[in-house]
Amino acid sequence: MEDLRLKNPDEVLDVRGEECPVPEMSASKKLKKMKVGQVLEVLTDHEPAVNVTLPSLCKSLGYPFEIIKDGEVYRVRILKVK
Numbered sequence: 442m443e444d445l446r447l448k449n450p451d452e453v454l455d456v457r458g459e460e461c462p463v464p465e466m467s468a469s470k471k472l473k474k475m476k477v478g479q480v481l482e483v484l485t486d487h488e489p490a491v492n493v494t495l496p497s498l499c500k501s502l503g504y505p506f507e508i509i510k511d512g513e514v515y516r517v518r519i520l521k522v523k
Contacts, residue, residue: 445507445518450482451475457486464490465498468519472502475521483517486495491515 454471457463464485471481485491489507495517499506503523509516 443470445480445505445520446509448480448506448518448520452481453482453484455457455484456490457484458480460487461489461494468495468517470475470519472504476507477521477523479521480523481519483519485515485517486513491517495519 447523449460452471452475457465459467464483464487468481475481483490483495485495494507496506499519504519504521506517506519507520
């Protein structure tokens with residue numbers, strides 16, 4: 442499996458300042474429009490989105506993901522595989 446930390450994202454979704462369920466809903470909508478093999482990077486500063494909702498979205502869809510902490514911001518990279 443390709444390392445998502447090294448891959449440049451195809452799309453970036455900035456939901457900093459937004460609380461649940463906005464990051465998860467926005468990521469879900471964006472992923473539906475993307476092609477298989479593309480990487481979505483979600484920028485968020487909302488810890489519940491990082492700890493709970495975005496990982497559960499990825500697991501329910503079967504998409505691999507990486508969480509990269511970048512100062513106060515989390516970069517959640519999601520690979521669309523199907």
